[in-house]
Amino acid sequence: MDKNPFNLDYFIGYINQVLPQYVKIHFPSSILLKTFTFKGERLNGGLVGTFVVIEGEKFGFIGKILELSLPEKERLELSEKSFQNKEFHPTGKIEILLSFDLFEPSKIDKGLNSLPTIGAKVFVCTSDFIKDYFKSFGVKKEQIGLAPLIDLGCLTYDKSALVEISQQAMFGRHCAVVGTTGGGKSYTTSRLIEGIVSNKGKAILIDATGEYSSHDPKDYANTLILSVNSYFPYSKLTLGDLFVLFRPSGQVQQPILIEAIKSLKIAHCLLRDKKDYITTEAGNTVTYKINTKLGEKDLIIENGCIKKQGNAIAPFKMAYFKYVDEVEDITKSEFDINNLSRQIINECYYDNGDVWATKQDERNFSNSTSLLMRINNILNDDSFKKMFGFKIVGSEVDIVSELNTFLANDKKFLLRIGFEKVPFNFQAREILANSIGKYLLNQSRNGNFKAKPVVLFVDEAHQFLNKNVKDEYFEMTELNSFDSIAKECRKYGLFLCIATQMPRDIPTGTLSQIGTFIVHRLINHFDKEAIANASSSANKNSLDFLPILGSGEAILMGVDFPMPVILKINKPNILPDSATPQF
Numbered sequence: 001m002d003k004n005p006f007n008l009d010y011f012i013g014y015i016n017q018v019l020p021q022y023v024k025i026h027f028p029s030s031i032l033l034k035t036f037t038f039k040g041e042r043l044n045g046g047l048v049g050t051f052v053v054i055e056g057e058k059f060g061f062i063g064k065i066l067e068l069s070l071p072e073k074e075r076l077e078l079s080e081k082s083f084q085n086k087e088f089h090p091t092g093k094i095e096i097l098l099s100f101d102l103f104e105p106s107k108i109d110k111g112l113n114s115l116p117t118i119g120a121k122v123f124v125c126t127s128d129f130i131k132d133y134f135k136s137f138g139v140k141k142e143q144i145g146l147a148p149l150i151d152l153g154c155l156t157y158d159k160s161a162l163v164e165i166s167q168q169a170m171f172g173r174h175c176a177v178v179g180t181t182g183g184g185k186s187y188t189t190s191r192l193i194e195g196i197v198s199n200k201g202k203a204i205l206i207d208a209t210g211e212y213s214s215h216d217p218k219d220y221a222n223t224l225i226l227s228v229n230s231y232f233p234y235s236k237l238t239l240g241d242l243f244v245l246f247r248p249s250g251q252v253q254q255p256i257l258i259e260a261i262k263s264l265k266i267a268h269c270l271l272r273d274k275k276d277y278i279t280t281e282a283g284n285t286v287t288y289k290i291n292t293k294l295g296e297k298d299l300i301i302e303n304g305c306i307k308k309q310g311n312a313i314a315p316f317k318m319a320y321f322k323y324v325d326e327v328e329d330i331t332k333s334e335f336d337i338n339n340l341s342r343q344i345i346n347e348c349y350y351d352n353g354d355v356w357a358t359k360q361d362e363r364n365f366s367n368s369t370s371l372l373m374r375i376n377n378i379l380n381d382d383s384f385k386k387m388f389g390f391k392i393v394g395s396e397v398d399i400v401s402e403l404n405t406f407l408a409n410d411k412k413f414l415l416r417i418g419f420e421k422v423p424f425n426f427q428a429r430e431i432l433a434n435s436i437g438k439y440l441l442n443q444s445r446n447g448n449f450k451a452k453p454v455v456l457f458v459d460e461a462h463q464f465l466n467k468n469v470k471d472e473y474f475e476m477t478e479l480n481s482f483d484s485i486a487k488e489c490r491k492y493g494l495f496l497c498i499a500t501q502m503p504r505d506i507p508t509g510t511l512s513q514i515g516t517f518i519v520h521r522l523i524n525h526f527d528k529e530a531i532a533n534a535s536s537s538a539n540k541n542s543l544d545f546l547p548i549l550g551s552g553e554a555i556l557m558g559v560d561f562p563m564p565v566i567l568k569i570n571k572p573n574i575l576p577d578s579a580t581p582q583f
Helices: 072-076 080-085 127-136 167-171 185-198 239-246 253-272 314-322 337-346 362-367 369-379 382-388 399-408 425-445 481-488 525-534
Strands: 011-018 023-026 036-038 041-043 051-055 059-069 091-101 121-124 149-155 158-166 175-178 202-207 221-225 278-282 285-292 295-302 349-351 356-360 414-418 454-459 467-469 477-479 494-500 516-519 553-558 565-569
Touching (some): 127 149, 127 158, 149 167, 149 185, 158 565, 167 185, 175 185, 185 202, 185 414, 185 454, 185 565, 202 399, 221 399, 239 253, 239 369, 239 425, 253 295, 253 337, 253 362, 285 314, 295 314, 337 369, 362 369, 369 382, 382 425, 399 414, 399 425, 425 454, 425 481, 425 494, 481 494, 516 525
Parallel strands (some): 175 494, 221 414, 454 494
Antiparallel strands (some): 011 023, 011 121, 023 091, 036 041, 051 121, 059 091, 285 295, 349 356, 516 553, 553 565
């Protein structure tokens, strides 16, 4: 780092007014505003957005030019001829971003304990001086020079001022890439993924549309395309996930569905432990001899379902108490889901104390009709069979097993989970993404990512985060696994990076946990407000640049960044398929 940023060759003006929010600069001559070249470096003397260095008594300051103007009298005299031949004395407004120790410039202070004095000299900030600050953002003193860096791009007004940010600062408090369509959001996400891969870190990408499929044939990446070559095993779905999938009405259908699931779990355990019982088999029927207080009683499993019509209740209760931990575990669905409809029908018999009634309860059966239709529609849908593994017909792989294999593989650094073939009906996409997030959440709680942190990228995050499921019969359920990851997984080594064009649709609780923002062009007022409310370092002066940012330009700001940085993101080596089709 340049030990003396206050070189008179870079001088442009003096401070003539000091306010708590900003300071004003006086340019002794309009010539100082012009672009010049010094020591092979092209410097902008006075462009809005340019960084400057201010010399103080004990501290130096880095600021950004926000505004330039001419005094009223000189403004009236301005013409093309006079501007070339006459001296003008422009003024400007500078936002103070951070202060640094005069004798140890690498020691910076985000809080402004002091301000420049009137008459303090202002200098153009060179690229060599400013770019070293970027590398140290968010890095502990003992880690400076050792922390892995991501080469993001360069300053918008100075291509020689490289912006290299430590991976720790970028993802250590979660990250969000936001911007309207065409602003460069996808390129930035791809650039971040490349940075992690180059540092041999682990990244998992939930790809909503398949635009990152260009990473597929690479030796560093694995690809799972849901509903094509992989499935999320329904046995890993929670009871809440099944409720969202089948939408049972609260007062009538939910109790029957819960009882049917419990019965199928008991059937699963009994069939698994068949050797531990005295059984009789005839066709698709297995009869178990169960010892009860009333003596030995039969429990019948017919076509994988527990038969209740006219049978004794005691053996069922004995089996329930034996397997109660598995039966009541709502985090797993270890049973044959293809038998669910038949088991619901078997549940439609009254409990008469010792035995189930022989005659079906027509009212319960009638109330369950719509639930049975929904279950049959989903279980017989080819897409759902492939997505959740209801029926494995080819070489589809279990995504949970593949996740574990990827995390254990030291030569694979990116796992792309493609959602491009997942349909939108029954909110399957939201349930799938939430289930994957929930699995990773539980893995992180078990401490599996502390030794080797993982960054979870969620593209088009507004499609997945905190979606509510509700209809006229089904009580509202929140799909909030990503919200939980944002709130608690930083200390476990699982970091979230969301990419969205609509930050206003991201839950406030999730957005408030994001520590780093890369914000491309935003026009919508509510989107800008969402970012302003979520980012501690966002301020009106920085956000004013959002509507005028060009493609690929962005504002980088966050908790670990003492000042917001406007930069041009470098084009990634592997381009996402996000180009607009031509008419």
